[in-house]
Amino acid sequence: MVSLFNSKMEKMPRGKIHELQLKRLKKTVKLVYDNVPFYREKLKKSKVSVDDIKKLDDISKLPFTTKDDLRLNAPFGMMACSLDKCVELHASSGTTGVPVTVCYTPGDIEVWSEVMARCLVMAGLTKKDVFQNPIPYGTFTGAFGFHYGAQKVGALVIPTGMGQSERQVKLMEYYGTTFVSGVASYMLRLSQVAQEMGVDTRKLKVRNGLFGAEMFTKGLKKRIVDAWDMDVHDIYGLTEMCGPGVSTDCDLHDGLHIWEDHFFVECLDPKTMEPVGPEEEGELVLTTLSKEGMPILRYRTKDITKLYDTKVCDCGRTHVKHTPIKGRNDDMIIIRGTNIYPGQIESVVMKYPEVGNNWRMIISTKNDVDVLTIEVESKNQLSQIDSMNLEEKLRNDIKSVLVFKPIVSVLPPGTIPESGLKAKRVIDKRKK
Numbered sequence: 001m002v003s004l005f006n007s008k009m010e011k012m013p014r015g016k017i018h019e020l021q022l023k024r025l026k027k028t029v030k031l032v033y034d035n036v037p038f039y040r041e042k043l044k045k046s047k048v049s050v051d052d053i054k055k056l057d058d059i060s061k062l063p064f065t066t067k068d069d070l071r072l073n074a075p076f077g078m079m080a081c082s083l084d085k086c087v088e089l090h091a092s093s094g095t096t097g098v099p100v101t102v103c104y105t106p107g108d109i110e111v112w113s114e115v116m117a118r119c120l121v122m123a124g125l126t127k128k129d130v131f132q133n134p135i136p137y138g139t140f141t142g143a144f145g146f147h148y149g150a151q152k153v154g155a156l157v158i159p160t161g162m163g164q165s166e167r168q169v170k171l172m173e174y175y176g177t178t179f180v181s182g183v184a185s186y187m188l189r190l191s192q193v194a195q196e197m198g199v200d201t202r203k204l205k206v207r208n209g210l211f212g213a214e215m216f217t218k219g220l221k222k223r224i225v226d227a228w229d230m231d232v233h234d235i236y237g238l239t240e241m242c243g244p245g246v247s248t249d250c251d252l253h254d255g256l257h258i259w260e261d262h263f264f265v266e267c268l269d270p271k272t273m274e275p276v277g278p279e280e281e282g283e284l285v286l287t288t289l290s291k292e293g294m295p296i297l298r299y300r301t302k303d304i305t306k307l308y309d310t311k312v313c314d315c316g317r318t319h320v321k322h323t324p325i326k327g328r329n330d331d332m333i334i335i336r337g338t339n340i341y342p343g344q345i346e347s348v349v350m351k352y353p354e355v356g357n358n359w360r361m362i363i364s365t366k367n368d369v370d371v372l373t374i375e376v377e378s379k380n381q382l383s384q385i386d387s388m389n390l391e392e393k394l395r396n397d398i399k400s401v402l403v404f405k406p407i408v409s410v411l412p413p414g415t416i417p418e419s420g421l422k423a424k425r426v427i428d429k430r431k432k
């Protein structure tokens, strides 16, 4: 039997979802019109008022919001209520400039906990689980989202925070951790650390995990499943919506359900900003439907995905599914005129059992031509001949994806430096 955290909402008939969405959309438009000067100006300019929202398709009349809009109005210019109504603040990592700051009312925290609880139960969490949360507790949304959601489910949360990999493994052993959150590549890193410590990961009680915050290819998934003898689910979210908790894949592992009672979903052609056809690739554009602190209209996530056309999933949930994020528009790299997502390379690299868990791509220029070097660590120490053979196989296989042949360099295990929470896969040395 499939367990659901909130059966009534998760199985709500499509017609009812649409009714609820329209009601909440109108409320949100009124809220931002009355309280957020940025939206009031935009809506006035395009002569749109709340009364113009009569059906869901009327969302196309509303303005888009970009990350730059949020940054220009940071930290509190996009708030729809005064700060004294808010109880928590989070911010995006801000790797490329001003961070996006979001303040939450108690109601926002409640919704966030609810959607996270739904995601965690979808991934198999129960109140009997011992839930280890190896994510940094701080202004980053990750740790708190998982923490609130897991507590709402009633699991026992161990807030280990990020880092100290040996300690993480020891705590898993000591407390009998059954469920782990975080970032997929870190789970793989922990399996290496455990191996070095002489701990057999397959004998630990860990049986399930929910991972997000980076590209998550099938190859990477399979490696985690094999290393830990566990099931693995994929979670998607972003600070601008709530943090993690926007969508997760059910046990069918065929697409992630988005909670449409809280987020209105559009999939648009990033060039024309018109809707793409059913199951066609486009940019995910999201509108918050229940946010009180910082509601956002038509947020351009830059994430490329497809929405499924199927109405009801075999798991019983009625909320629309999207394919795993192909890559952020921002992650796309152009090398010799070809659009490349790091995930495409990872899919190839991770297929080879001789390849270890760490790899990266380095882009440089030689005589004004882009040069792509892909460094991969071998799983075990290889002879020179075996290294060269593996390099040749990888070169040919990657060429079929990229059109041109990259330089491939197989390195001994442990050569590529470890980098913080998210694996750093791309090093671009070209002059901008």
Ligand SMILES: [Zn+2]
Residues within 6 Å of the ligand: 250, 251, 252, 257, 313, 314, 315, 316, 317
């Ligand atoms: Zn499903």
